[in-house]
Every structure is written in C-alpha cells, then in structure tokens.
Amino acid sequence: MKYLVTGGAGYIGSIVATMLLEAGHEVVVLDDCSTGASERVPAGATLVQKRVQDVGDVLDSSFDGILHFGGLIAAGESMAKPEIYWEANTAATFELLTAMREANVRTLVFSSTAAVYGNPTEVPIREDAAKAPTSTYGASKLASDMAISSEVTAHDLAAVSLRYFNVVGAYQDKSGIWHGENHEPETHIIPIAFDAASGKRDSFALFGEDYPTKDGTCVRDYIHVADLADAHLLALGAAQAGEHKIYNLGNGNGFTNKEVVETVKRVTGTDFPVAIEGRRAGDPAELVASSEKAKAELGWKPTRDSLDRMVADAWEYYQHAHA
Numbered sequence: 001m002k003y004l005v006t007g008g009a010g011y012i013g014s015i016v017a018t019m020l021l022e023a024g025h026e027v028v029v030l031d032d033c034s035t036g037a038s039e040r041v042p043a044g045a046t047l048v049q050k051r052v053q054d055v056g057d058v059l060d061s062s063f064d065g066i067l068h069f070g071g072l073i074a075a076g077e078s079m080a081k082p083e084i085y086w087e088a089n090t091a092a093t094f095e096l097l098t099a100m101r102e103a104n105v106r107t108l109v110f111s112s113t114a115a116v117y118g119n120p121t122e123v124p125i126r127e128d129a130a131k132a133p134t135s136t137y138g139a140s141k142l143a144s145d146m147a148i149s150s151e152v153t154a155h156d157l158a159a160v161s162l163r164y165f166n167v168v169g170a171y172q173d174k175s176g177i178w179h180g181e182n183h184e185p186e187t188h189i190i191p192i193a194f195d196a197a198s199g200k201r202d203s204f205a206l207f208g209e210d211y212p213t214k215d216g217t218c219v220r221d222y223i224h225v226a227d228l229a230d231a232h233l234l235a236l237g238a239a240q241a242g243e244h245k246i247y248n249l250g251n252g253n254g255f256t257n258k259e260v261v262e263t264v265k266r267v268t269g270t271d272f273p274v275a276i277e278g279r280r281a282g283d284p285a286e287l288v289a290s291s292e293k294a295k296a297e298l299g300w301k302p303t304r305d306s307l308d309r310m311v312a313d314a315w316e317y318y319q320h321a322h323a
C-alpha cells in the first residue's frame with residue numbers, strides 16, 4: 001500500500017513511517033520541518049517539504065491512505081500563541097479533508113490526544129467522557145476530530161482518531177538504528193529530566209505541586225512509542241467507510257511528575273536538583289486512559305508497558321542522539 005505520512009519528520013510520525021516501510025509499504029512524508037528535521041525521515045521514504053495546508057499539491061488517487069501526525073504539540077505554548085495552533089492543527093486538517101475528497105483518498109488515521117478531555121470527571125478516561133479541553137492545543141485537536149466526524153457522515157470517509165496519552169520511549173529499527181524523541185526546544189518531562197541527568201541543565205523545574213493528586217504533582221499515563229505505532233498499523237486495517245472510530249491509547253497507570261523524576265534518576269543512575277516552580281498554564285491535573293476499546297476492537301496488545309522500560313529505551317536513544 002502507498003501511504004502519505006504528515007509529520008513524518010517528527011518523533012512519532014518518523015517511527016510509524018519506519019514501521020510502515022518495514023511492513024513493506026511505500027511511504028511519502030509530508031512535513032514542513034518547522035519542528036521536525038529532514039534527517040529523521042527514514043531511509044526509503046520520500047520527503048516532500050511542504051505544509052499540511054498545501055497537501056492538495058501532493059495528493060492524488062495513487063495513495064491508499066493518510067496518517068496525519070503533522071501539527072504543533074505543546075499545550076503550554078498553545079496558551080501563549082493560540083493562533084498558530086488553530087492554523088497548524090485545525091485549519092490544516094480542514095485542508096487535508098478537502099484534498100482527500102478531491103483526490104478520492106478515503107482512509108485517514110489521525111493523531112488526536114488525551115488533551116481533548118481536560119480535567120476528567122472520572123478516571124480512567126473512556127472515549128465517551130466529557131470533552132472540555134483546558135488548553136488551546138486540546139481544543140484545536142477536538143475541533144479537528146469534529147471536522148473528521150462530519151466528513152465521515154457526509155462523504156463516507158473511513159477514519160480512525162487515536163487519542164494518545166503521554167508518549168515516551170524509542171524504537172530500534174531492524175537495521176539497529178534508534179529513533180526517538182528530540183524536540184528543539186524540548187517541552188516534555190522525560191527528555192528534560194534527561195538533560196538534568198546528563199548535566200546539560202543544572203536542575204529540573206517541576207511545574208506545580210498544589211494539584212489535587214497524591215503528592216500534589218500532575219498525573220500522566222505513559223505509553224511506549226512502539227506500542228503506539230503498532231496501534232496505527234492496526235487502525236489502518238480497521239478503518240471502514242462511513243465510520244469514525246475513536247480510541248484512547250495509554251496503559252491505564254497514572255504516574256505523578258515526582259514519580260517520573262524518581263524513575264529517571266533510578267534508570268539513569270544519576271541524581272540532580274529539582275526546583276519547584278508554579279503551575280504551567282493549560283495543564284490538567286490527571287490524565288489516565290481506559291484503552292479497553294482499542295484492545296477489544298483493534299486487538300491492540302501493548303507489550304512495553306512498564307515505565308522503567310519506557311524510560312530505559314528513551315535514555316538509550318538520548319545517549320545515541322547526544323553522543
């Protein structure tokens with residue numbers, strides 16, 4: 001099959017593109033390299049360096065489907081610069097849907113997020129929970145999901161939205177090369193803690209310890225990027241015309257930020273100072289997934305579900321990337 005992977009020069013998109021190639025598919029990556037990098041596009045994929053908003057220039061009926069990862073991802077930044085999130089996430093998805101209709105490409109797998117739920121009323125969070133995003137990032141993704149639903153109903157698109165919880169870890173491909181997370185600037189807790197572990201930063205800044213959680217710090221549900229990538233291949237097989245399938249992807253285990261920092265210290269065998277700072281705008285207190293629906297309907301079986309394993313793989317990649 002021939003797939004267009006938007007955002008394939010980024011962390012998750014480049015790993016899914018790698019696995020698609022390993023499964024024998026043809027992959028074209030569409031990425032403007034605004035936060036990603038062309039070197040991350042796997043060998044064997046073709047890179048078209050363009051914005052998702054211009055996908056109409058690239059798409060034709062030779063494609064069997066699209067995996068849409070391209071966009072901006074930092075909830076904190078989205079509170080300070082909402083306009084760039086509406087543009088890169090929501091407006092870009094509108095353009096993608098139009099281009100798919102015009103080129104008669106009928107299958108879409110979309111990177112949605114736990115951030116669409118906001119502060120949940122019940123944990124673990126199921127797909128039918130109330131959606132009340134606390135960040136513009138979450139709102140921009142929820143609007144995209146709603147536009148996809150309309151397109152499915154009106155024009156028979158086959159769509160799957162995967163709502164990822166916090167993605168970590170790295171993937172070693174069949175030729176032995178590690179692929180992992182390397183954002184510039186980095187905003188995610190685990191790679192930032194690695195910067196402190198390796199001495200690249202003097203200390204780790206912990207955002208808020210007055211949340212209504214067991215130790216006052218935010219709780220997140222971490223998922224290994226390779227388990228997440230497996231779900232994309234399953235989603236391509238499960239997509240059906242006229243259906244918008246939506247699945248939460250996490251492990252159902254909540255870790256506080258303090259527990260995450262302790263895990264990083266243990267796995268890396270280091271110690272580093274932790275400075276308590278104020279809350280970061282847009283952060284919900286607790287996000288923990290129920291992924292029962294993905295397991296039952298997609299046959300998804302996460303196999304790398306221990307946080308220590310996820311942090312160990314991410315650390316392996318970090319050391320290669322910063323050698």
Ligand SMILES: NC(=O)c1ccc[n+]([C@@H]2O[C@H](COP(=O)([O-])OP(=O)(O)OC[C@H]3O[C@@H](n4cnc5c(N)ncnc54)[C@H](O)[C@@H]3O)[C@@H](O)[C@H]2O)c1
Binds near residue numbers: 032036053069163
């Ligand atoms: N990392 C996570 O924990 C997480 C959790 C939930 C959802 N997601 C979603 O998964 C997707 C991938 O996340 P990631 O961590 O790999 O992010 P990333 O920043 O590593 O990758 C995103 C890629 O999209 C590209 N891009 C951004 N705007 C674009 C545009 N307008 N046109 C073309 N390309 C554009 C960037 O250059 C980058 O290569 C995103 O849609 C994100 O919202 C990520």
Ligand SMILES: O=c1ccn([C@@H]2O[C@H](COP(=O)(O)OP(=O)(O)O[C@H]3O[C@H](CO)[C@@H](O)[C@H](O)[C@H]3O)[C@@H](O)[C@H]2O)c(=O)[nH]1
Binds near residue numbers: 167188206
């Ligand atoms: O230097 C740091 C960085 C982060 N945090 C905290 O760590 C937690 C996790 O933050 P981060 O790693 O930035 O992830 P999230 O903000 O939870 O967002 C990620 O996970 C979401 C799903 O849960 C996705 O939607 C987003 O795209 C993805 O960036 C939050 O409480 C942050 O305030 C710190 O305390 N210090």
